[in-house]
Amino acid sequence: MDETGGTEPVPLPAHLIERYPRFSLYNSPYPAHDHGHAIDLYPDDDAGRSGVSPVAGEVLDVRTVGCPDRPYAVDTDHLIVVDAGEHLARILHVDPAVEPGDSVAVGDSLGEMVRSGFFGRWVDNHVHLEFRGHDRNPYRASGSLPLDVDVPVAALDWDGTGTVVETGDSYALLDAPGGRVDGYAAVGSDAGVPLDGGLAHYGAGGRFGPAPGSSQLAAMSSPSASAGATDATVVELLGEPVGIVDGRDVAWGDVTVLANGDPITGLSLFASRDDGFGVKLVTRPGAGDPQFGVGEDVRVSTVSTDEPVRLD
Structure with a gap:
């Protein structure tokens, strides 16, 4: 497995994607999105500010990180690492209401989405998702697997x-x-x-x-x-x-x-x-x-x- 996380794609089934009315793999300058190795999922209006979980598993860690200072955004972002079974899931842009040891199901609220300083002003709030192997560092920005979205x-x-x-x-x-x-x-x-x-x-x-x-x-x-x-x-x-x-x-x-x-x-x-x-x-x-x-x-x-x- 190379520094980009290997080439075997992780399938994202239709029942997962269809919880979100909008998605994008490439519409970001964040390096994790290179070659479609991350996806941004935009919850529907009924979710309000809630960051709806796209994965099920055990929360392994939560971290707060600094981000660029923008007048329209907060200056900290958050990482939630979930053991999703075959892979580790990295979730960003949600202020965690969960903690290590918690179990989450698909569709659960992980906390409120944040307007991150990593966003352009025109970017709507969303949940960022990546996957990588259990042998990979879950905190680095690079190293995730390509994603295969199973919806036309x-x-x-x-x-x-x-x-x-x-x-x-x-x-x-x-x-x-x-x-x-x-x-x-x-x-x-x-x-x-x-x-x-x-x-x-x-x-x-x-x-x-x-x-x-x-x-x-x-x-x-x-x-x-x-x-x-x-x-x-x-x-x-x-x-x-x-x-x-x-x-x-x-x-x-x-x-x-x-x-x-x-x-x-x-x-x-x-x-x-x-x-x-x-x-x-x-x-x-x-x-x-x-x-x-x-x-x-x-x-x-x-x-x-x-x-x-x-x-x-």
Whole structure:
């Protein structure tokens, strides 16, 4: 097993994922997310601030760690280590109401989610989950196993247009593109590959589908990303090249996202089954990004640039 935690993926069954209306493997600059080795799970509104456990087992340890000082977030985060049987589970961004020796079941509250200083201002509260072997150090940021999410994610056909339905300090949410589908969906590339990650502000992203080495690899959700498509391939969005996909990793290219012709920080891409699924524009006022109001029509485009925004 190497320093990235090996290559044998850990399966995440549908009954686990379906407790959460939204998830992402790549939409973070945190190194644990590299190559899809961690997942962020967003509880539904009924959970309130509760960090709902995605695993069952015995709590082995809880730790509090410092994080970057942000005016919109707390300056400490928390790690909960759970013996989940075959693997150790690492859970972050929950202020633990559990302690070593406690038993937890899937769906139990572990405590209140926290707005961590590791988050961008536009990032919603969520539960971060990783797995690693019992012989691995559970406290290091690296060393977790790749994850194989056993739910299909449909690629939504998007023409780049939308109407703002919600805004925050650093984001604007557009209404659902391409209609609704049953189950989970994500913005699709021009070739119909569902995309994941912060385009292009996080530098690296991904595509939804089975992990390399998974028995589900032949069931990729897009013909253009089938079992044979393991070589590097250009990814296009809105008629422009935006990155290179290799397996399920995507290296974003030197691109800028434009909204109504003005540059913004980027797009926040994820899988969702919410009725209110939309496209999230990352618009940081401190960076000079344009701001949008609810009801405003927006057209998004992508262009090549010599100075891409990179926040990682």
